[in-house]
Amino acid sequence: MDATLYENLIDICSIVMLLISVMAIASTRMGKLVQLFALHSLALSALAFIVAWYTGNNHIYIMFALTLVLKVYVIPKFLEYTMDKISIEREVEPVIGIPGSLLICAIMMMIAYLVTEPMLDSLSTLGRNCLAISLSVVFIGMFMMSARRKALTESIGLLLVENGLFLGAMTISHGMPLIVEFGVFFDVIIAVVIIGIFAYRINRTFKSIDVSNMRRLKD
Amino acid sequence: MIDVELVILMPVVAAVLCGIAPRERAISWISIAMAVVGTAVTFWTCGPVFLDGTVIEYSLWYVDGMSAFFMMITSTVALMVSLYSRNYLGHEREEKALDAVSEKVYYVYLNLFVAVMLSVYTMSSLGLVWIVIEITTLISTFLVGFYRDEKSTEASWKYLIICSVGITLALIGISLVYASAVGVVGDETSALDWKVLMAAAPFLDPAILKTAMVLVVIGFGTKAGFAPMHTWLPDAHSQAPTPVSALLSATLLNCALYSILRFYTISEIAIPGFASTLMLLFGFMSLFVASMFILNSMDIKRTLAYSSIEHIGLITIGFGIGTETSIYAALFMVMAHSLTKPILFFCAGNIMQQYGTKDMSLVRGMGKKMPFTATMLSIGTLAIVGMPPFAVFMGEFTLFYAMVDSGLWMLLALAVTLIIVIFAGFALHIYPMFTGETDKDVHDPRGFTRHLPFVILTAGIVFFGLFMPEQMSNAIEGIVHGVFGGAL
Numbered sequence A: 001m002d003a004t005l006y007e008n009l010i011d012i013c014s015i016v017m018l019l020i021s022v023m024a025i026a027s028t029r030m031g032k033l034v035q036l037f038a039l040h041s042l043a044l045s046a047l048a049f050i051v052a053w054y055t056g057n058n059h060i061y062i063m064f065a066l067t068l069v070l071k072v073y074v075i076p077k078f079l080e081y082t083m084d085k086i087s088i089e090r091e092v093e094p095v096i097g098i099p100g101s102l103l104i105c106a107i108m109m110m111i112a113y114l115v116t117e118p119m120l121d122s123l124s125t126l127g128r129n130c131l132a133i134s135l136s137v138v139f140i141g142m143f144m145m146s147a148r149r150k151a152l153t154e155s156i157g158l159l160l161v162e163n164g165l166f167l168g169a170m171t172i173s174h175g176m177p178l179i180v181e182f183g184v185f186f187d188v189i190i191a192v193v194i195i196g197i198f199a200y201r202i203n204r205t206f207k208s209i210d211v212s213n214m215r216r217l218k219d
Numbered sequence B: 001m002i003d004v005e006l007v008i009l010m011p012v013v014a015a016v017l018c019g020i021a022p023r024e025r026a027i028s029w030i031s032i033a034m035a036v037v038g039t040a041v042t043f044w045t046c047g048p049v050f051l052d053g054t055v056i057e058y059s060l061w062y063v064d065g066m067s068a069f070f071m072m073i074t075s076t077v078a079l080m081v082s083l084y085s086r087n088y089l090g091h092e093r094e095e096k097a098l099d100a101v102s103e104k105v106y107y108v109y110l111n112l113f114v115a116v117m118l119s120v121y122t123m124s125s126l127g128l129v130w131i132v133i134e135i136t137t138l139i140s141t142f143l144v145g146f147y148r149d150e151k152s153t154e155a156s157w158k159y160l161i162i163c164s165v166g167i168t169l170a171l172i173g174i175s176l177v178y179a180s181a182v183g184v185v186g187d188e189t190s191a192l193d194w195k196v197l198m199a200a201a202p203f204l205d206p207a208i209l210k211t212a213m214v215l216v217v218i219g220f221g222t223k224a225g226f227a228p229m230h231t232w233l234p235d236a237h238s239q240a241p242t243p244v245s246a247l248l249s250a251t252l253l254n255c256a257l258y259s260i261l262r263f264y265t266i267s268e269i270a271i272p273g274f275a276s277t278l279m280l281l282f283g284f285m286s287l288f289v290a291s292m293f294i295l296n297s298m299d300i301k302r303t304l305a306y307s308s309i310e311h312i313g314l315i316t317i318g319f320g321i322g323t324e325t326s327i328y329a330a331l332f333m334v335m336a337h338s339l340t341k342p343i344l345f346f347c348a349g350n351i352m353q354q355y356g357t358k359d360m361s362l363v364r365g366m367g368k369k370m371p372f373t374a375t376m377l378s379i380g381t382l383a384i385v386g387m388p389p390f391a392v393f394m395g396e397f398t399l400f401y402a403m404v405d406s407g408l409w410m411l412l413a414l415a416v417t418l419i420i421v422i423f424a425g426f427a428l429h430i431y432p433m434f435t436g437e438t439d440k441d442v443h444d445p446r447g448f449t450r451h452l453p454f455v456i457l458t459a460g461i462v463f464f465g466l467f468m469p470e471q472m473s474n475a476i477e478g479i480v481h482g483v484f485g486g487a488l
Helices: A003-026 A030-055 A058-085 A098-122 A125-147 A151-173 A178-206 B003-020 B026-052 B065-094 B100-120 B126-144 B150-185 B194-203 B206-224 B232-239 B242-270 B274-296 B300-321 B324-355 B371-384 B391-405 B409-433 B448-466 B470-483
Strands: B056-058 B061-063
Touching (some): A003 A151, A030 A058, A058 A151, A125 A151, B003 B056, B026 B100, B061 B065, B065 B242, B065 B448, B126 B150, B242 B300, B242 B470, B274 B300, B274 B409, B300 B391, B371 B391, B371 B409, B391 B448
Antiparallel strands (some): B056 B061
16 A cells, blocks of 8 residues: 555545544434444544554554454444433433534634644654544544533543544554553443443432433532 | 562452452451551562662563552551441441442452552553553442442542543543654553653653643543542542542542652653643642632531642642652652541541531530540641641641742742631631530440551651651652652
């Protein structure tokens, strides 16, 4: 694969990830949101595959396989299972409306480009665009965590953040040491399972997983 | 060499034994016995490292003086918490607030939590430290949400989400450092090791390192309780079972602080002055926020939680000033705070179980009816606000001396003012609890294991307030030397 084709493919994958994040902010159905997350992870695994193929780095192939199996299939299934189990309504319930959210996303993307600018000189050409995109995805994920009411949307937000992070690590430095990536990966999986457990617990304690019910603790 | 594995293994074995113990009455004794053994193993392994400045380094592990210092504090506090837990949970069992299975689950999580906290200090790689710190959140979430009522569920949810997001920011910072270091070091697997990063620090890209440092300080700072990312901390500390609150305050915050310090060291070599300014900023913000809330909070455990934010703030300021004296003071305060705060939380536990409330305005007449707890609470309060002859006083005094030494008069005035405000807050809410009358049938809880931690910790803070063994002082100076990039 020659370098230009490689760069173009990487750019396409990362831009697809950014677009899916924005679509996730715009979606109003829980089921759709989970599917979008699966697609998001699919784009990430495609990116991992391209990086692995180009660099011939074995450990990135492992990351590709893990992402494909766990993030594209297992985690979305787990989220759907949890949703069935606590039988919530399928609405997302935004705190900030969809048009407002999209506007905020656009602003966050601009901030991401602004923040990464001082670092551009020391990065390869490939890293420049991807670093800003990765940061945008991270910001969008965090925004989803703060601007949506359901406990489960917060876990999807966290997963988006994590995907954005892997996008950054993969493109800037071809991932991190294998043991670190493994650890991070499994931490995230455990975090999602625990969030699921707590969503279940919140549902039982508060009779709803609307986290805005939780306003008891203050000074 | 399996020293390091042994240190981490002890609490894990304790957790397993607690999990499979056939008789429920034996569980708390197993935990205590294993904590004694674990503490002994930690001191046996870390003592020489701390005192002689040798370094244990093999496979994934890297234990130097700083790690050893923090590990010994963690083990000591964990032992105290195990001792106190026995009677505390026993009382809850009598009141039917707790069933046998929950008690078992509690001890399993408690010991696993200690094991994970100990392993934070042993990791050679920045990436592994991140992973382990995230695991501390995941395990302690269950301890914070232990009572499963509305309030503790809310607290644990907040804790889980805020700390997970915060720490993700730190991971972005770490991946940036890696991107910058891998080009300098060349070797992919070791590019995140502390030692390698220290050696490579002068060649790291300053622009990337600055961004990374901001992300790491905000990220791990969330976990350490820096204002304004501290919002999970008072909730988690007030809703967790009291022994766990003590553990969170005295040891968990140290874990995050330790990672920031390591990073600070690297950053100060590459871009002097940047990290220290950041630390000063967060230190003073924490101090300010803590003082305002301590003045107004009526909930005893929340007050203590804000007091932890205050001390983390002071320690951070010590690192921010960045002279040898100030860093010495900060390290000393880490120890002083970790030994003093459990006394106060244990007092709060006694009060909550007797009076059935955390509201300080509803607690009166302790002096007559609970003389032991009242004495301990009054000693603990004096110690934590920085009165002589206790250890925190020595720490704060050294810190102020360092400020004078660096000519930071404005900062000194600000810090002293805020500490006086905190003193007033404590005096205002704590001291009325001793006087007056109460209709409630309250008395000091009985039990040897319940009183022992008070005695040991008080002896400790008085000892370190009055004497400073020369070897220990030299050892801390050795750590300070390491922070300045000297031979580790």
